[in-house]
Amino acid sequence: MATLQPSPMFTPKSILLIKLRHHGDMLLTTPVIRALRQQYPQASIDVLLYKETRPMLQAHPDIRHIHFIDRNWKKEGAWQHIKHEVALVNAVRQRHYDLVINLADQWRSAIITAFSGAKMRIGFDYRKRQNAIWRLAHTHRVSTERHRELHTVEQNLVALTPLNIPLEGYSASMHYAETDGQTTQALLAELQPSAKPYIVIQPTSRWLFKCWEDDKMAALIDSLASDEWDIVLTAAPDKKELTMIDNILSLCQNRRAISLAGKLTLPQLAALIDHAKLFIGVDSAPMHMAAALNTPCIALFGPTKLKQWRPWGENNRVIWAGDYAPLPSPDSIDTKTETRYLSAIPLEDVVNAARNYLDE
The missing domain is CATH 3.40.50.2000 (Glycogen Phosphorylase B;)
Structure with a gap:
């Protein structure tokens, strides 16, 4: 070397x-x-x-x-x-x-x-x-x-x-143009006339094995529904992800959740997350964006390499399925599997983590 x-x-x-x-x-x-x-x-x-x-x-x-x-x-x-x-x-x-x-x-x-x-x-x-x-x-x-x-x-x-550069003390950062923020706020205003604070929830990933069950995500939305804030769902403009969002919404008892799934570019999504009261999501790029924007973040993890891919920063909480049940080795995962390895994560633990942030 x-x-x-x-x-x-x-x-x-x-x-x-x-x-x-x-x-x-x-x-x-x-x-x-x-x-x-x-x-x-x-x-x-x-x-x-x-x-x-x-x-x-x-x-x-x-x-x-x-x-x-x-x-x-x-x-x-x-x-x-x-x-x-x-x-x-x-x-x-x-x-x-x-x-x-x-x-x-x-x-x-x-x-x-x-x-x-x-x-x-x-x-x-x-x-x-x-x-x-x-x-x-x-x-x-x-x-x-x-x-x-x-x-x-x-x-x-x-x-x-x-x-010979010091290797510690550097945060991640996500930037977006002013026009991205304006576009996002305009889209949100069409669906959210009250202009209340909001929670962003990104339930989807391009890999299904990184996702929580749809019924638990719907129950989370119902549990966090409040007159004090709105809940905004996001996802990539991918057919499978949009289908998942539709299914989650159909399972919700509270019908007030707002969906911007598939409607935002990544910089526009950053603008949305930047002004959110809380972000909840799975192991995905939006989760890293939330951490980089210093938005309070709850990240749900399954059999991925937690040490390498946890959110980088201090204003976040990781809930790992491995704390509740055995998980396969990340290197052994077939990325095409439809198994939801996050299923061991209890609904109440995610709800309680969210309320801890929301009550601050």
């Missing part, structure tokens, strides 16, 4: 951060962006990500430019796909980065890092990448030996070790 240290005079003027994962993963890179901004206040910071995750960072004030990879390029045929990839590498090279930090584990990210032309190129020393090409792509490689013990935010921050 590389042990070279940067010169004490090394002050990058232009930095590229690479992460090629899902929406929640992108939000959990923001502590690294915060750390880089504090260490190098005059530097330009760019990001390379998957196109569909761009909404998570597009309004971030510390990001100058976002490069993206469109996973639909491969549908355009081999020649067009190659042209897109070459154009991306050229666009990266034209920025003349001094520092590239590759938080990804894909070969594609290593190739882009290698061809960036950056003087300093940091990557992780993954066990599955112990070969000459990965070593040549990165001038500095950081150990992953402790990754299982660390939250994803902490894993990302460890990549800054060669820069």
Whole structure:
């Protein structure tokens, strides 16, 4: 593993951060962006990500430019796909980065890092990448030996070790444009003429095994129904998620719950969550958004890696199904299963946790 240290005079003027994962993963890179901004206040910071995750960072004030990879390029045929990839590498090279930090584990990210032309190129020393090409792509490689013990935010921050940047004390952040807030408030006003405080509940995930039972979610809504606040349900514009929301609403005795399911972009959802009295949701990107926005958050977890994916911050409460019944290993889960592993979580415990926040 590389042990070279940067010169004490090394002050990058232009930095590229690479992460090629899902929406929640992108939000959990923001502590690294915060750390880089504090260490190098005059530097330009760019990001390379998957196109569909761009909404998570597009309004971030510390990001100058976002490069993206469109996973639909491969549908355009081999020649067009190659042209897109070459154009991306050229666009990266034209920025003349001094520092590239590759938080990804894909070969594609290593190739882009290698061809960036950056003087300093940091990557992780993954066990599955112990070969000459990965070593040549990165001038500095950081150990992953402790990754299982660390939250994803902490894993990302460890990549800054060669820069001698402090690795603690950085919160995550979610940003949205003023127009996103205006659009969200306008949509909410159409359904909520009273303009009361509200609770946001996101019952859905793209993976069903991360979800609580519909009848318990409906009972939660009924238990929290009050003249003091409204309840707003949200979900992605996915057919299965929207069907789940419809079923939950049909099971509710209280018919006053408001549904914005499938009606909001991610930045608009952030604006909604930012002004909520409380957020309740499962392990999902919106849960990470609530934590980053410092909105009081109750996160329901099943057989996912709790240590790595719990909400990052202090204003939250995790309710883990593993505290009530045995759970399978996260690595053994078939993500296509329809088993609801959160079923062991009692309704009363979620209701009580919510009331503790609402009574503060």
